[in-house]
Amino acid sequence: MVLLSMNDQDQRTRFENQMLPLMPEAYNLARWFMKNEPDARDAVQEAYLKAFRYFESFHGDSGRAWLLRIVRNVCYDALRARESEHNIISLDQEAAAEVPDSKPGPNVLAIQNSTKLRIREALEALPLEFKTVIILREFDGFSYKEISDIVGVPVGTVMSRLSRARQQLAILLQKERENE
C-alpha cells in the first residue's frame, strides 16, 4: 500500500516535471483554436487532467507532441460541441459580428494597417486544419512526422496542408497589401 502510493507520488512528480513546463505552448495552441481566453483555459485544463489520467500510457519520447495532441483533440471536440450547441443561429450572429465596420475610424485604420494585426488576421482566417499545421510547424517547430502523429493524418497530408495553408496566407497578405 505504501509502495503503491509512493509510486503514485512518483508518477505525479514525473508528470509535473515533464508536462507543466509545456503549458505555454499548450495554451497558445488552445488560444488560437478557441479564439477566446476562457474557452482556451477550459481546454488546457481539461487536456492536462486527461494527460494526467493517461500519463502511464505515454511511452514515447516527445512529451510535447503527446500533450499537444491531447490539447488539439480537446479543442476540436469543444469546437464541434460549440458548433452543434449554438447551431446555425449563432454562426450567423458570429458572421454579423465579424463584418467589419464599413467606415472605420482613424484609430481602427491605424490598427488595421499594422503588420502584426494583418498576419494575425490572415492566420485567424485560415480553415482550422490549415491553422493547425501552421501553428505546429511555425510556432512549435514540429517535424512532419510529429505533426502527423499529433493531427492523426499521413505525413503527405501534412505536407499538402502546409503547402496550401502557406499559399492561402500569402494570398491574404498580398491582397491586403494591395488594398493599402
Add this chain to the structure above:
Amino acid sequence: MNCEDTLALLDAYFDNELDLAQTLAIEEHLRDCASCRSQYELRVALRHRLKDPDLRYAIPRDFADQVRKRLAVSSRPARRILSFPSAAWVPVAIAAAAIFGAFLYANIQRMLPIEPASMVTEVASDHIRSLIGSHLVDVESSDQHTVKPWFAGKLDFSPPVRDFADQGFKLVGGRLDYVRGQNVAVLVYRFKNHYVSLFMCRERNPDADSKQKAFGYQGYNLVYWNANGLDYWAVSDAAPGALLEFAKAQQEEHSPQEEHS
C-alpha cells in the same frame, strides 16, 4: 527536376524534410528558376513574419497555478479501471471491425485519397470553409418547400430538394456557392453531429462516366454521382458508410418522375 516536381516538394524542402538527393535537386532547380525561387522566398518571408513573438498568446498570469491546484486534487485511476472492461470488449470490437472492414471493402473500393487541384479539393474546401467560416446556409429551413423556391431565379437549373430526416439526414437549409467558375446549389443536412453538404451543378461533361465515385480528402469523405443532367457532390466528415447511405437516399429520390412533382 522541373517546376511541377519542385513545387510539389517545395514545402518539404523549406521545412528540411527531404533527403540529400532531393534537396540538391531542388536547390539546383531553384538556382535556375526565378518563378520557383519566388515561391520559396515567399515562404521565407512568411516564416519571418510568423516569428513575431506577439503572435504567441501568453499564458494568463494565474493560470499555471490554477491548473497545478486542480491537478493536485485529481487522482489518477488505477490502470485496471481502464483496461479491464475494455478487455471484455475485445472480441466484440474485433468482430465489429471485421464486419465494418468487409462492408468497406464491398462498398468503397474506390474511396481513395487523391491529391488536390480538382473538383474534389474545391468541393471539400468549400464545405470546410462553410463550417469554419460563417456561411453555412443562406436560407435556413428544414422545409423543402421553402428551400426549393429560394433557389428559383438564382440558378439556371432547378435543384431537387428533399428532406431525409426519417433516415437521419435532416435538411438544415441551402446556400448558393461559386465553385470552379460555376454557380452551384448547396443543400446542407445534419447527420448526428456532422454536417453534410450536397453540391449540385450542371454536369460538366455529359459523356463522362456517370458511375458513383467516392473520394477521401483531408479527413473528409466525398461521394460523386450524376443524374438527370446534374453533377452531385456530397461531402462530410461523417463516416464513409453514412455518406454512402445519404447518396443512396438522394439517388432513390431523384428518379425522373419525382423531378417534376
